[in-house]
Amino acid sequence: MNTFRIGFGYDVHQLKEGYEFWLGGIKLAHEKGAVGHSDADVLIHVICDALLGAANMRDIGYHFSDKDPKYKGIDSKILLREVMELIRKEGYELGNLDSTICLQNPKINPHIPGMKTCLAKVMNVAESQISIKATTTEWLGFVGREEGISAYCTTLIFKP
Numbered sequence: 001m002n003t004f005r006i007g008f009g010y011d012v013h014q015l016k017e018g019y020e021f022w023l024g025g026i027k028l029a030h031e032k033g034a035v036g037h038s039d040a041d042v043l044i045h046v047i048c049d050a051l052l053g054a055a056n057m058r059d060i061g062y063h064f065s066d067k068d069p070k071y072k073g074i075d076s077k078i079l080l081r082e083v084m085e086l087i088r089k090e091g092y093e094l095g096n097l098d099s100t101i102c103l104q105n106p107k108i109n110p111h112i113p114g115m116k117t118c119l120a121k122v123m124n125v126a127e128s129q130i131s132i133k134a135t136t137t138e139w140l141g142f143v144g145r146e147e148g149i150s151a152y153c154t155t156l157i158f159k160p
């Protein structure tokens with residue numbers, strides 16, 4: 001019988017002026033950007049966490065410490081590629097992933113096709129395996145005040 005496993009990821013990054021805004025592997029034009037040790041791509045980080053969680057392989061910070069200067073400003077696509085290698089070494093393939101980005105501004109719907117194309121290439125999967133959704137929080141909380149961005153992701157992985 002095939003082994004199917006599910007995973008879940010959650011992450012938050014501050015939004016501040018003077019920082020680049022990387023999301024889903026692409027750079028968005030916005031007056032604020034995401035703050036982190038890496039490029040702070042919150043969507044990629046939750047995908048990594050959901051994949052690692054599904055494989056019972058800890059989390060992104062365990063593999064790529066935010067205290068390690070090696071990862072300062074790193075492109076999160078490099079981390080995602082490594083996470084795919086880690087789970088594939090254990091014999092897993094991605095079934096599908098479903099994600100939600102919580103962001104008051106800007107609207108990201110127009111950018112979702114570009115994110116899917118980019119992530120599918122990095123992960124070496126089909127775009128149809130990747131779902132990206134977005135919601136505001138109706139001006140409530142840290143997302144609503146535009147102080148931060150959060151994201152959630154679930155994954156299904158399996159051994160073919």
Ligand SMILES: Nc1ccn([C@@H]2O[C@H](COP(=O)(O)O)[C@@H](O)[C@H]2O)c(=O)n1
Nearest residue numbers: 103104105106107108109134135136137
């Ligand atoms: N940053 C965002 C947030 C939302 N969207 C899209 O708008 C729809 C309505 O948002 P609500 O928070 O009012 O539910 C949502 O379903 C998304 O399609 C977006 O593109 N970017």
Ligand SMILES: C[C@@]1(CO)OP(=O)(O)OP(=O)(O)OC[C@H]1O
Nearest residue numbers: 036037038040060061064066071
């Ligand atoms: C990606 C890493 C490593 O550079 O740093 P951050 O960009 O701070 O991201 P976070 O999701 O807070 O923690 C994971 C870290 O391993």
